[in-house]
Amino acid sequence: MPLLLLDLDNTLLPRDAAFRAWAQDFLLERALPPADVEWLATIDGGGYVPRSTVLSAARRRYGLDESLDRLLAHYRRGINAHIHCPARNLDALRAARAAGWTLGIVSNGGTGAQLEKIRRTGLGPMVDGWVISEEADCLKPDPLIFEIAARRCGVAPTGDWATHTWMVGDHAPADIAGAELAGLRSVWLHHGRPWAEPGYRPTLKAAGLPEAVGQVLAARSAPSPRPAARAGATGRRRGAAASGAAVSGAVVSLPIAGAAVASGARAGAALEPGPTAQSGAHHGVQFLPSAPDGGHAPSVAHADGEASSAATAGSAVRNRSDGFARWPDGRPGATPPPVPLPVRPSSPSSSTPSMPAPDASTASPARAG
Numbered sequence: 001m002p003l004l005l006l007d008l009d010n011t012l013l014p015r016d017a018a019f020r021a022w023a024q025d026f027l028l029e030r031a032l033p034p035a036d037v038e039w040l041a042t043i044d045g046g047g048y049v050p051r052s053t054v055l056s057a058a059r060r061r062y063g064l065d066e067s068l069d070r071l072l073a074h075y076r077r078g079i080n081a082h083i084h085c086p087a088r089n090l091d092a093l094r095a096a097r098a099a100g101w102t103l104g105i106v107s108n109g110g111t112g113a114q115l116e117k118i119r120r121t122g123l124g125p126m127v128d129g130w131v132i133s134e135e136a137d138c139l140k141p142d143p144l145i146f147e148i149a150a151r152r153c154g155v156a157p158t159g160d161w162a163t164h165t166w167m168v169g170d171h172a173p174a175d176i177a178g179a180e181l182a183g184l185r186s187v188w189l190h191h192g193r194p195w196a197e198p199g200y201r202p203t204l205k206a207a208g209l210p211e212a213v214g215q216v217l218a219a220r221s222a223p224s225p226r227p228a229a230r231a232g233a234t235g236r237r238r239g240a241a242a243s244g245a246a247v248s249g250a251v252v253s254l255p256i257a258g259a260a261v262a263s264g265a266r267a268g269a270a271l272e273p274g275p276t277a278q279s280g281a282h283h284g285v286q287f288l289p290s291a292p293d294g295g296h297a298p299s300v301a302h303a304d305g306e307a308s309s310a311a312t313a314g315s316a317v318r319n320r321s322d323g324f325a326r327w328p329d330g331r332p333g334a335t336p337p338p339v340p341l342p343v344r345p346s347s348p349s350s351s352t353p354s355m356p357a358p359d360a361s362t363a364s365p366a367r368a369g
Helices: 016-031 034-047 050-063 068-082 087-099 109-121 145-154 174-184 209-218 226-241 275-279 307-313
Strands: 001-008 100-108 129-132 165-169 185-189 204-206 317-318 324-326
Touching: 001 209, 016 034, 034 050, 050 068, 068 109, 087 100, 087 129, 087 209, 109 129, 109 185, 129 145, 145 165, 145 174, 165 174, 165 209, 174 185, 185 209, 204 209, 209 307
Parallel strands: 001 100, 001 165, 100 129, 165 185, 185 204
Antiparallel strands: 317 324
């Protein structure tokens, strides 16, 4: 079954529109100039500037005596209240499902905030699995995160799996470069922007998700990724992905009719690697402890999902039983113990692709949500 992987912010969900709606509320509640929405949107940087930076700048600009923690809490409540998944995007997912595609979400960001978006917008039942960079300790463009996503969707990342897999996203250094490094075909959501990366390019371009999904469904004969890219992805990381099939003890996949949940599943229990991983579920879901603000900043994560937001939405996560698993002690926001992570090779293999990968030192900072 072909696999379609999708970015979350500004791909499935109109994150920037939610930010502007929060900014309008923020200004209105404090009797500040409504036109300053544009100032806030500019400093937000499409979500790739850390929240602490954005809100500290707002405090200075307006002389606010509110604490940074209070502003952060206001922001997280506000943006989640405005986030939604457009009906046309949900229809596109249904069309892909009807055409026989397996669906997964691959998101850079903090676990709690990104899971809250998935839960609030009804995306959970629409996909087979997801992976979020914080809980996986791995983020786009690393090819490993795409292999983790495949396993969580019940697809073994072995053999020619990459030739049957597509990635759709809006952020070139994370989504498109990552897809090419992993040997996947890709669709870039341009949102009216020109392509500006000389070292790699998407298979296709689209204005929005419905167009992108339509192109994927019609592109059975689309050219495969460059052989060098494919060879460098699956061979170098296969061992790591196999050993990390449990990947952080997080959700494996979403409910499918008739799927049974293994009884007595224990917190942090490992799933067997391979296609059968789809049938497992964790009832005592565990994630990595939250990192400090900007913990993933050297790479390309979304700042809305900074780790400190875990208390907002990290108390529950959907599993294949179509329910929500609580933290081990049952308290929302409790910090669970760490769980084993995939073992990474000590050095890349000789099959590493020749195309230039995004430099972590110059890549956009983590998207903050």
